[in-house]
Amino acid sequence: MGHPSRQDQEPQHRGHVLPRLGPGAPRPGHDAAALPGRSDLRVVRQQRDAQRENLSRLDPARSEGARGSVRGTAAAGPRRSALGVSLAAARPLRRRGPRRVVAARRREGVDVRREGGGAVSLTVLTNAFLIDCTGTDPLGGAAVVVEDDRIKEVLPNGRVGPLPGPVTTLDLKGATLLPGLTDAHVHICAVEGNITDQHRYLPPSLLAAKALRRAEECLMQGFTTVRDAGGADYGFREAIEDGLYPGPRLLVSGHYISQTGGHGDKRRRAEWIPPIDCCIGMIGSIADGEAEVRKAAREQIRRDVNQIKIMASGGAMSPSDELDTTQFTVAEMRAAVEEAQAVGKYVLAHAYSDGAVRNAVAAGVRSIEHGNLIREAAAKAIRDAGAFLVPTMVTYEAIYREGKRYGIGDHQIHKINLAREQSVQGLTYAYRAGCKIGSGSDLLGDMMVQRAVEFELKAQVMTPMEVLLSATRVNAELFRMSDRIGTVEAGKYADLVVVTGDPLRNLRVFQTQDNLKVIMKGGRLYKRTL
Incomplete structure (x- = not known):
C-alpha cells in the first residue's frame, strides 16, 4: 500500500495477538474506550x-x-x-x-x-x-x-x-x-445474532422487513455502497434502487455455494434430512462435484446476482466443520469461476486457512474473505494473482463478547476466538506482502451497529489513510466501480x-x-x- 507497517515485530503463531484497545496509554490518534465494562473495545450502540x-x-x-x-x-x-x-x-x-x-x-x-x-x-x-x-x-x-x-x-x-x-x-x-464509505462484506439478511437458527424462527416476510431495516441502518452509518456476501437476492437491490426503501447501493451474491457439510450447510449433526432450501436469507446452495457447482453458479447468475460467493473453508458459525479445513477442490471452484467470468462477473470465497486461500486463488477467485489464518505463502499468492483480501476483524471481537446472549453455542464461540486471536497476524502478512486490502465487517444482527470499529482494528497494522482508502478507493476497484465511486x-x-x-x-x-x-x-x- 506504500506506507510502513504499524507493526515492527514479526507476527506470532500462538497466543493472543490482538492488542487491547482499553485503559492505559492511548495509541497515537485514538481516544480511550468510552463505555464502562467494555474497556478493550469501544462498542457504540446507535439508536x-x-x-x-x-x-x-x-x-x-x-x-x-x-x-x-x-x-x-x-x-x-x-x-x-x-x-x-x-x-x-x-x-x-x-x-x-x-x-x-x-x-x-x-x-x-x-x-x-x-x-x-x-x-x-x-x-x-x-x-x-x-x-x-x-x-x-x-x-x-x-x-x-x-x-x-x-x-x-x-x-x-x-x-x-x-x-x-x-x-x-x-x-x-x-x-x-x-x-x-463502502463495505465489501455485509449480510443484510443476517437479521439476528444467531444466523444458524434464524430461518427456523422467522417467516420470510418478517425476515425481509428486518433485512431492509438493516440496510437503512447501514446507510445511516455513512456507507453508501456495500457488497452483500450472501443472503440478499436481487429483489433487495431493486427495492432500494426503486426508492421503496432507503439503503446503500447494494451488490448482491444471492445464495452462497457450499459443499455438503461445508460452511454453508446449516444442518445440525442429528438432522438427517435433505439440505435446507426453504426460504430467503442466510441459506446456501449445496453442490458437490464440478457439474453441480457449475449448475449452482448458473442458477445464481440466472437470478441476476452481481457476483458469486463460494465457501472454500470451514467457518465459525457453521455447525459441522472446523475453521482450518479446506472445502471444495480447485476444479470445483474453477467451475464457478468459469461460469462467473463467462458473463463478466467474479467469485468471492470465504477462506480462512493458508491452504484454502491458495486453492481459491489457484482457481481464479478474485476476492478472499477473512483470511485470518494465512501465512506468507498465501499472502504472496493473493498478491501475485492480483486478487484482493477483505479482512473482517470486527465481527470476531463482537461475537466473542456478545455471542452467548444471542444463543451462539460454545463450539462456535471457540472457533470465533481462534479467528479473533489471529486477525492481526493474518492482516500483517497480507500487508507486508503488498496485497490489495479491502474493508469488510461481516457483522450479524444488532452487532451491525459496530461496523465502523473495523477501521480502528485495521489501524493496528495500516496507517489511518490506508484504512480510509481500503473502505473507499480499494473497495471500489474490487467492485469494478472505480469509474463511479470511491473518491x-x-x-x-x-x-x-x-x-x-x-x-x-x-x-x-x-x-x-x-x-x-x-x-x-x-x-x-x-x-x-x-
Missing part, C-alpha cells in the same frame, strides 16, 4: 430512532408515529428554503418507466436535485476539509459542486464561480468531507459523507453517529444536521 428523528427534520410528516426515545441526536441547523421541496423516491441507477409506488416518497431523504421540468439541480458544499481518497493530501477550505446525482467539480481553493439556476449551499464550517472526483456519483473531527487523527469519529453531519448518496441528502 434506530435517531435515524428517524433526523429524517423527521427533513420531513415533519415523518415525525408522527415515531417510536421510542432518542438519545444524543444532534440539533438540526436552520431550515433552508431548498429543503422545503416534497420528498421523492431515490433515482434508480437505470432509467425505467414511471413510478407507480407513491408511498416511497415518504421514506426517502430530501431530493435536492428537484423533480420534474428537466431542471438541473446544483448543490455546493463549501469550507470543507477534503479527504478525497485519491491518495493525495487533505485540503482545507475546499468546495465540491454536485449536479443532479454526480460530482460536477472539485475546487481545492474553494472559489465557486457563477452557477445557473437555484443552488443549495451547505457550509461545512471546516468539517471533514469524504467519499461515501471525490468530477464525474463520479455524489456519494459524500461529512464528519466532525479529523479521521486521520482519530478513526473513532465514525463510531458515533452524531458525528456524521451529512450523508449524501447519488446527490440525495439522507442526513443533514449541520
